[in-house]
Amino acid sequence: GAVVSQHPSWVICKSGTSVKIECRSLDFQATTMFWYRQFPKQSLMLMATSNEGSKATYEQGVEKDKFLINHASLTLSTLTVTSAHPEDSSFYICSATTGRTTEAFFGQGTRLTVV
């Protein structure tokens, strides 16, 4: 199956700093990537959808200036959590798809802890 690599797997940062999370499709070209956030014992909540070369589409309630998403190539999307606060601590997961009719493959997830 297709491989999506997400880095880092876990990160601890201080309040007020920014953290960048990378999502790479290793053996296919991902036209669309999705970013999710998951709090403990809760479901995956879609944050935004990004298409290569265009601006990301954010879900209602997600601050686009706080969660910067860049999808500059067909194999890489990045999520930057700016001015992180403890309430941003969560499990962030990306998924990538080759097109509208195919399944989405997930990265390993990033455990972010803001102290």
Next chain:
Amino acid sequence: GQNIDQPTEMTATEGAIVQINCTYQTSGFNGLFWYQQHAGEAPTFLSYNVLDGLEEKGRFSSFLSRSKGYSYLLLKELQMKDSASYLCAVRDGDYKLSFGAGTTVTVRA
């Protein structure tokens, strides 16, 4: 928005069969997925249904009825390693994939 409902928890014994139901209401429909997720890990793909009927894949089967907005995941010959959270996810008319809250399945010896 999307509304995807599934039971919170289920418990079964090793070797048994468990059926996890999922009902959904979405704006458009382009397929229903089932994922397995172990604590602290990313979801792994189990099955995909876009047409009505049953899809069988080894010990796992998934059923879909689009007219009823209903799906189930059937786990047969349960093993201890099947203890996990099972997520029902629906792709809507805009091809966004939204998830239910997940069903935690506990398999007992």
